[in-house]
Each structure stands twice: as structure tokens, then as C-alpha cells.
Amino acid sequence: MNACRIESLRLYEFRNYADTTVEFGPGLNVMGGRNAQGKTNLLEAVATLTLSRSPRAASSADLFRWGSTACLVEAHVHRLDGPADLGVRFTYDTATRHVGRSATVNGKPRPARSLLGICPVVLFWPDDLLLVKAGPEGRRRLLDVVLSQLDPRAMAELHRYRRALEQRNALMRQLRDGGGSLSALASFEAEFIDAGARVRVARARLVQDLLHWAVPALVQLGGDGEALGLNYVAGGAVFDPTTGDVDQARSAISTRLQARRAEEVARGISLVGPHRDDVEVLLAGRPARTAASQGQQRSIVLALKLAEVAHIRATADVSPVLILDDVLSELDETRRQSLLATVAESGIQVLVTTAEPAALHGLGGTEIHFFEVDAGSIRPVR
Amino acid sequence: MNLIPVAIERLSAEYARLPGIGPKTAQRLAFHCMAAPPDDVTRLADALYALRGVVRPCSQCLFLSEADLCAVCSNPRRDPTQLCVVEEALDVLAIERSGEFGGLYHVLGGVLSPIDGIGPNQLSLDQLDNRLGAGTVVEVVIATDPDVEGEATAHYLADRLAGRGLTVTRLAHGLPAGADLQYADEVTVARAFQGRRSL
Numbered sequence: 001m002n003a004c005r006i007e008s009l010r011l012y013e014f015r016n017y018a019d020t021t022v023e024f025g026p027g028l029n030v031m032g033g034r035n036a037q038g039k040t041n042l043l044e045a046v047a048t049l050t051l052s053r054s055p056r057a058a059s060s061a062d063l064f065r066w067g068s069t070a071c072l073v074e075a076h077v078h079r080l081d082g083p084a085d086l087g088v089r090f091t092y093d094t095a096t097r098h099v100g101r102s103a104t105v106n107g108k109p110r111p112a113r114s115l116l117g118i119c120p121v122v123l124f125w126p127d128d129l130l131l132v133k134a135g136p137e138g139r140r141r142l143l144d145v146v147l148s149q150l151d152p153r154a155m156a157e158l159h160r161y162r163r164a165l166e167q168r169n170a171l172m173r174q175l176r177d178g179g180g181s182l183s184a185l186a187s188f189e190a191e192f193i194d195a196g197a198r199v200r201v202a203r204a205r206l207v208q209d210l211l212h213w214a215v216p217a218l219v220q221l222g223g224d225g226e227a228l229g230l231n232y233v234a235g236g237a238v239f240d241p242t243t244g245d246v247d248q249a250r251s252a253i254s255t256r257l258q259a260r261r262a263e264e265v266a267r268g269i270s271l272v273g274p275h276r277d278d279v280e281v282l283l284a285g286r287p288a289r290t291a292a293s294q295g296q297q298r299s300i301v302l303a304l305k306l307a308e309v310a311h312i313r314a315t316a317d318v319s320p321v322l323i324l325d326d327v328l329s330e331l332d333e334t335r336r337q338s339l340l341a342t343v344a345e346s347g348i349q350v351l352v353t354t355a356e357p358a359a360l361h362g363l364g365g366t367e368i369h370f371f372e373v374d375a376g377s378i379r380p381v382r
Numbered sequence: 383m384n385l386i387p388v389a390i391e392r393l394s395a396e397y398a399r400l401p402g403i404g405p406k407t408a409q410r411l412a413f414h415c416m417a418a419p420p421d422d423v424t425r426l427a428d429a430l431y432a433l434r435g436v437v438r439p440c441s442q443c444l445f446l447s448e449a450d451l452c453a454v455c456s457n458p459r460r461d462p463t464q465l466c467v468v469e470e471a472l473d474v475l476a477i478e479r480s481g482e483f484g485g486l487y488h489v490l491g492g493v494l495s496p497i498d499g500i501g502p503n504q505l506s507l508d509q510l511d512n513r514l515g516a517g518t519v520v521e522v523v524i525a526t527d528p529d530v531e532g533e534a535t536a537h538y539l540a541d542r543l544a545g546r547g548l549t550v551t552r553l554a555h556g557l558p559a560g561a562d563l564q565y566a567d568e569v570t571v572a573r574a575f576q577g578r579r580s581l
Contacts, residue, residue, distance in 0.1 A: 093404075093405070095398070095405070151568075152567065152568045152569060153568050153569055153572050156569040160530055163529075163530040163531075164530045164534075166497060167494075167495065167496050167497055167530060167531065167534070168496075170496035170497045171496040174496060174501075179501075180496065180501065181501045181502050181503075183502070183538060183541060183542070184494050184496070184501055184502055184534070184538055186537070186538075186541065187494060187534040187535065187537040187538035187541065188494070188496075188530075188534045190533070190534070190537045191530050191533050191534055191537075195530075
């Protein structure tokens with residue numbers, strides 16, 4: 001199997017790290033240590049490098065170590081088709097307060113987007129435990145992070161859609177305040193509708209793929225897999241990608257735009273489009289957010305994360321690195337064991353932080369490497 | 383204590399405002415001006431000073447010119463029935479290098495971008511209307527960039543020009559010439575497929 005793994009990682013002036021290099025092993029890598037020593041920052045660095053931006057920071061300016069104006073994350077990645085060296089650097093211009101970003105692949109400058117997909121990752125932060133119950137934003141983000149790593153075209157459409165949305169919103173505000181040009185609005189809507197329709201179809205297809213893998217994963221976790229349902233909900237109605245295509249999505253967005261134009265202009269924001277879509281999670285045909293117990297919801301979240309892993313393996317032909325931030329301690333013994341068993345079986349690399357590494361000692365069948373994180377330094381422990 | 387004399391600081395700051403020049407390069411350029419032979423520096427200063435006095439937008443197409451009409455507009459061999467609409471003056475140079483286009487240009491002076499407060503009124507659309515009103519132009523080629531703002535501007539122009547009996551065309555998106563299909567990125571290949579034509 002083509003397992004992708006991070007062999008070494010360097011953090012320079014990143015968050016609370018001055019300059020640190022760590023070498024990870026295959027299988028399970030457990031980062032222990034007291035709170036606020038930099039465990040989560042280490043995982044954030046991996047995510048920032050592999051996704052070209054931090055999925056956690058509100059602004060890239062937050063990534064710099066205190067007083068620093070340049071930071072860097074580098075990794076040596078092992079792939080069956082040959083090693084790859086990835087690097088991302090952020091620079092802060094104190095005069096303009098602008099954060100610049102540059103990326104390298106194998107030492108050569110490349111557009112930042114080319115970092116994505118070389119070492120795919122599946123992220124699991126503590127917030128994700130509420131994925132079923134919380135608002136739609138997290139569920140959309142899950143889809144977008146997977147799509148961006150697997151499909152450069154979908155990533156380009158997402159980017160185009162966000163830009164068209166920003167421009168459209170700016171125009172809406174101008175129209176609300178009595179300025180702006182209605183004919184310019186129509187011009188941006190052509191882009192908005194086309195990119196939006198393509199995003200919608202790509203996401204809806206991904207939801208179907210994830211369901212395919214989440215059902216057996218939920219069974220493995222002791223849940224009722226067959227009862228699980230996932231629907232992509234667009235504009236208040238289920239969008240089925242087996243019957244709907246880009247043309248249909250385009251005309252649906254266009255119709256809704258017509259219907260809500262007056263309301264949008266009055267409020268000065270875009271109320272229609274994939275930035276308002278959702279993934280409906282069902283258990284036995286009922287919304288899991290109300291019908292499922294907290295334990296069942298956690299099992300569903302775990303199943304979704306395992307489905308991400310399985311889908312990336314099947315589609316990209318390379319296994320992702322699984323990143324678990326302080327999640328294991330939140331799970332009961334049964335779920336923890338089945339998660340780790342599944343992971344061990346698949347042979348993928350896992351980077352995990354925990355306040356209680358001792359709980360993971362003696363875990364059978366898995367190669368485990370322990371690390372101690374202390375005040376921005378990290379060292380292996382035996 | 384400030385080590386660097388104020389005059390050099392001032393020059394560096396001005397250089398740093400130029401596109402593509404960061405603070406380090408700006409400082410290097412400023413120090414270079416100090417070390418270079420005085421004649422070189424005088425020539426640079428003269429060239430900068432003369433630029434704004436001598437060069438102005440062409441009164442017809444808004445490309446850069448030293449006379450009332452630019453070199454393209456005043457060339458009688460150019461075909462006045464074809465008009466190519468571009469975002470900025472540099473785009474004219476790119477198309478001229480191709481040698482493919484023998485008509486006239488119109489420089490919009492930007493693209494629609496509500497975020498930056500640029501709407502139709504900030505572009506040279508009145509001048510464009512006036513030129514088209516003369517009735518000579520048969521085809522308008524829209525050559526804005528293939529990004530969100532460029533596409534929206536192209537849509538806007540197409541709507542605005544509809545019903546005037548003009549042929550409105552848009553530059554094709556596609557594979558770079560001389561490049562191998564296998565080295566093109568997915569997005570470019572997809573666009574090339576969408577824009578394929580029958581032979």
C-alpha cells in the first residue's frame with residue numbers, strides 16, 4: 001500500500017517554536033506533555049504545510065512566534081513513488097501589515113496550491129466531536145478540505161466561487177446603501193452561478209462517496225451502519241448528484257437568486273448559493289442532531305473521519321496522514337480501541353496529541369512512538 | 383539612533399512603493415544610487431521626471447502615447463473595423479508581441495471589482511461608447527483576464543454591447559502553445575475541453 005508519511009518536520013519561528021526538528025515514525029506517533037506547551041501547534045504546523053494555510057488560525061499573522069516577522073514549516077515526506085520535500089513560509093510586512101506566503105516543493109518555488117494533495121491529511125480537532133450537532137459550517141469545511149486535496153479542479157472552482165461571492169457581497173452592500181450597479185451585479189452572477197453549480201455537484205458527489213465508506217466504519221465502531229444517511233442539502237432541498245448535474249444546479253441557483261434578489265439587496269448579503277448549503281446527517285431516517293444520543297453522534301463523527309481516510313486511500317491511491325488533536329481522551333475505551341485498531345490495520349501514519357500518553361502504552365499490534373512536548377521543544381521518549 | 387541618513391530612507395521608501403519591490407531590494411537600490419556615478423543617477427532622475435511630462439494616454443484608445451494619438455491609432459494600416467478591449471496598457475504590448483491582431487485597441491483602465499470600489503463608472507466605457515457610435519467597428523474582441531473580475535467584466539461588456547449589430551468575441555482559454563498536454567495542469571486542460579471546437 002502506498003502509505004504517505006511525514007518523516008521529519010521542522011518548525012521555525014512558528015507559534016511557540018523557535019527552531020525545532022522532529023522525526024516521526026510510521027504508525028502511531030503520540031505527543032504528550034503538559035498543557036500549553038505546544039502540542040496542538042505542532043499539529044497545526046502539519047496542517048498548515050499540507051493544506052497551504054492554517055485551518056485553525058483566523059489570520060496567518062497569528063502563526064508567527066512573538067516578535068517574529070517570518071516563519072517556516074518544512075517536512076520531508078515519504079511516498080512510495082519517491083520522497084518529497086515540502087515547505088511553506090510566511091512573511092509579515094510591518095509597513096503594510098500584509099502577510100505574504102510562499103511555498104516550495106523539492107526546493108523549487110511553486111504556487112502554494114501545489115502543496116495540496118502531496119501528503120493528504122485527515123484532521124480531527126476536538127471541535128469536530130460536535131460535527132453532527134453544530135452548525136453547517138464545519139460540515140461544509142470537511143467537504144472542502146477533502147475536495148481541495150483530491151481534486152485540483154474542484155479547488156479551483158471553490159476559489160473562483162469564493163472570489164465571486166466576495167465581489168457579489170461587496171456589490172450588495174453598495175446597492176443596499178444606494179450605490180453600485182445592477183448590471184454589474186448580473187455580470188458577477190454569471191461567474192457566481194457557474195462556479196457555485198460546480199462546487200455543489202462536486203460536494204454532493206463527495207457526500208455520496210463518504211456515505212459509502214462511513215456505513216462499514218460505523219458498523220466496525222459497533223453502531224448501526226445501515227441506519228446512517230447523508231444528504232447534501234442545497235437551498236433547502238436535497239441535491240442528489242445521481243440525478244442532478246451542473247446544468248440543473250446552475251438553473252436552481254439562478255431561480256433562487258431571482259426569487260430572493262430583493263431580500264438580498266435589502267440585507268446587503270448573498271443568501272443563495274453553496275456557501276449556505278449543508279450536509280444532513282440522518283439516523284434511521286431522522287435528523288441525527290436530535291434523534292441520535294451523544295454517544296451515537298460521536299460514533300458517527302468517528303465513522304465520517306474514517307470514511308475520509310478510506311475515500312482518500314481509494315481515490316488518491318495514497319494513504320493520508322491522520323491528525324488527532326486531543327481527541328482520544330474524549331472517547332470512551334471501546335471507541336478509542338476500535339479507532340486505533342482500524343488505524344493500525346490500515347497502516348497509516350497517525351499524529352496524535354494527548355495529555356495522558358500513559359493510557360496508550362501497551363496498545364497491542366501497533367508501532368508506537370512517544371514524544372514529550374515541553375515549552376516549544378519536542379523530544380522522543382522511550 | 384537611526385544609522386541610515388534620512389535622504390536614503392526617503393528614497394528606499396519610494397522604491398518600496400513600486401510593484402514587485404520589497405523593502406530589502408528598495409534599500410539596495412537606494413544605496414546603489416548613492417554609489418553609482420553621478421551621471422547615471424542624473425539620467426535616471428531625468429527619465430523619471432520626463433516620463434510624466436511627455437507621456438499621456440492616447441486620446442482615442444487610452445494606450446500610452448507621446449502625441450495626441452498613439453502609435454497604433456495613428457497607423458493607417460491598422461484595421462479600424464476590429465477593436466480589442468483590454469484591461470491595461472501592458473496587455474496591448476502582450477497582444478502586439480503575438481502579431482496576431484491588426485485592429486485597434488481600447489484600454490479600460492481596470493476591471494469591475496466592487497471590493498475595490500471599481501464599477502462601470504470607473505472604467506473608460508463612455509469613451510468606448512463614443513468610438514463604437516461612429517459605426518466603423520464591426521467586431522469587438524474582449525481580452526480581459528480569465529479570472530472572476532475579468533470574466534464578469536467580459537459579461538458586462540457583452541450585455542452592454544448587445545443589440546448594436548456588433549460581433550462580440552472573447553479570447554479562448556486553453557492549452558499553452560508548444561507545451562505538452564501531459565504537463566498542463568488539470569484546470570487548464572478542463573478549460574481547454576470546455577472550449578473545444580470542431581475541425
